[in-house]
Amino acid sequence: QDQAELILEGPHTSASQSEERKKTTKEREEGEEEGDVFQDSEPELDEEKGEDVSAESAGKVEDDGKKRHKGEAGESTKSENPPPLAPFDHRIVTPKPHQIATYYTINRDEVLGGGRFGQVHKCMENSSGLTLAAKIIKARSQKEKEVVRNEIQVMNQLNHANLIQLYAAFESRHDIILVMEYVEGGELFDRIIDENYNLTELDTVLFIRQICEGLQYMHKMYILHLDLKPENILCVSRATNKIKIIDFGLARRYKPREKLRVNFGTPEFLAPEVINYEFVSFPTDMWSLGVITYMLLSGLSPFLGDDDNETLNNILACQWNFEEEEFTDISDEAKDFITRLLVKSKSWRMSAAESLRHPWLSDRSLHYRLNQKVILTGQHI
Numbered sequence: 001q002d003q004a005e006l007i008l009e010g011p012h013t014s015a016s017q018s019e020e021r022k023k024t025t026k027e028r029e030e031g032e033e034e035g036d037v038f039q040d041s042e043p044e045l046d047e048e049k050g051e052d053v054s055a056e057s058a059g060k061v062e063d064d065g066k067k068r069h070k071g072e073a074g075e076s077t078k079s080e081n082p083p084p085l086a087p088f089d090h091r092i093v094t095p096k097p098h099q100i101a102t103y104y105t106i107n108r109d110e111v112l113g114g115g116r117f118g119q120v121h122k123c124m125e126n127s128s129g130l131t132l133a134a135k136i137i138k139a140r141s142q143k144e145k146e147v148v149r150n151e152i153q154v155m156n157q158l159n160h161a162n163l164i165q166l167y168a169a170f171e172s173r174h175d176i177i178l179v180m181e182y183v184e185g186g187e188l189f190d191r192i193i194d195e196n197y198n199l200t201e202l203d204t205v206l207f208i209r210q211i212c213e214g215l216q217y218m219h220k221m222y223i224l225h226l227d228l229k230p231e232n233i234l235c236v237s238r239a240t241n242k243i244k245i246i247d248f249g250l251a252r253r254y255k256p257r258e259k260l261r262v263n264f265g266t267p268e269f270l271a272p273e274v275i276n277y278e279f280v281s282f283p284t285d286m287w288s289l290g291v292i293t294y295m296l297l298s299g300l301s302p303f304l305g306d307d308d309n310e311t312l313n314n315i316l317a318c319q320w321n322f323e324e325e326e327f328t329d330i331s332d333e334a335k336d337f338i339t340r341l342l343v344k345s346k347s348w349r350m351s352a353a354e355s356l357r358h359p360w361l362s363d364r365s366l367h368y369r370l371n372q373k374v375i376l377t378g379q380h381i
């Protein structure tokens with residue numbers, strides 16, 4: 001009975017694009033702004049995570065003085081520290097009816113990203129000099145405004161280092177502007193397609209683990225993201241492998257009997273239950289995590305067909321495999337991880353907590369071996 005109608009139309013979503021995209025994500029967006037090579041020189045760190053984090057404490061991020069197990073995983077080059085917190089405390093934001101220009105200077109020339117509803121610009125709070133990101137969302141009708149107010153409501157509840165933080169919001173007749181934490185690393189999507197940037201399996205472990213931590217927290221807060229894809233994962237900087245999840249435009253509180261009607265453009269990330277107009281739930285996000293993992297490891301999109309229709313059929317038939325040569329050197333643990341997420345029946349998929357306990361994300365000796373492989377094969381160069 002609780003039905004929500006959602007429109008999904010992304011910047012990479014037109015049917016005509018799918019033709020040229022085929023299966024290789026790397027081919028997509030070639031010729032776009034080139035990403036930098038990133039190299040993280042911090043030693044590998046690990047920390048014991050409590051099995052069960054309560055909703056309240058899940059958002060609490062440890063300061064830098066936490067226990068570190070340096071060296072246990074050998075001379076790994078990747079950091080397992082949480083990403084930096086926003087440079088401000090969590091805020092409960094209500095949209096202000098004022099002119100944003102009174103308080104912030106928006107750099108209209110500097111576009112950080114484009115989403116479904118508008119562009120994201122770099123901006124500065126005049127009083128503090130704080131650098132932030134402003135997402136300008138065109139919203140004229142009351143209905144459109146309600147959608148954005150929902151996004152604000154959702155972000156107000158989310159206080160976690162892997163989820164982009166909201167700082168302020170301004171509402172005018174034609175738009176609502178969200179002022180958010182600024183991160184400078186660009187989309188994880190760009191690292192997948194960047195020929196110069198060789199994503200190793202160990203990099204992927206670190207990225208996916210953080211996405212899982214963010215998702216685990218959201219799910220503990222009873223919130224579904226429902227639009228997870230590489231474009232919605234931001235790298236904190238070019239130099240590290242820290243990420244933050246963005247775009248809570250489709251996020252919502254889990255309601256046991258809610259179905260989603262999605263008017264999709266790009267179907268490659270949709271879970272079968274979304275296409276079938278069945279109930280969506282926490283496992284819906286876990287499906288997307290499986291797709292992202294597959295893409296990060298291979299640069300390929302697991303269900304992408306020659307056209308949207310073929311893609312949808314592949315998803316509904318849960319037809320995917322590891323046959324491409326890109327998977328030759330990928331560990332069995334990684335394949336097992338994906339296999340336990342890309343499961344058609346949502347009740348059989350791993351949860352975020354189970355994913356974090358999966359050997360691929362938790363087995364230190366495996367990470368040590370993956371790191372040795374990086375060193376031996378020079379994948380890090």
Ligand code: PIT
Pocket residue numbers: 112113115120132133135164180181182183184186234246247248249
């Ligand atoms: C940044 C840097 C950047 C993009 C963004 C933020 C975008 C964030 C964003 C957040 C949302 C959303 C869409 C985009 O719906 O390059 O600091 O909640």
